[in-house]
Amino acid sequence: MRTLILATAALVGCFISSANAQVELKTYADANGYINVQKLTCAQLAGTFQEDASLLMTWYSGWYNGLGKKHFINVPRAKEAEHEIIVYCKDNPKVTVIKAIGLVFDKMRKDRGIVIAK
Template identity: 65%
Template structure:
């Protein structure tokens, strides 16, 4: 088996279901989940979780619209950031990615 084959096999074995991070009652503490946990879950669970965070943040901002292309792009950026920063919390990764996006696009936050 080539080195690439070994690496892929090792990554597949490390993936776990998102529910494995839940407490005994089945709840996830979304403010404590780490980038390593996001990066080590299955892609569909990572997509589901980042979509949930998007809804949470939009709810806090009282926004009721979503730009699909931007949302998918930012979701991808959060996952990429998490893969390179496994020790950070997901909410910290979202903060970094969103701040970078706003800076790159000249978007100022309303106070």
């Protein structure tokens, strides 16, 4: 009986892990190896390996800060933002990562009382 229970548990574990199979980031690249970062969805970000998601989030951070002509990084805040974006993406798989970044950054600014002059 114990063997049957363990075998069943192992089988269920296999089904659960295969339902959440991760893929390499390069899966989303075109024939030339490029990823269109403006069209990448939260589902795709959440569906890749953690190290690929972290690499991509670092790239987005640099790109986003470059647009704002910012030349510094606050490592703890960047890690917090990465985590918040990934959490948001898991809850909102159809949203593009670019939109998720904007929404999460806006919330983080609001929570900190930071006002952006326009």
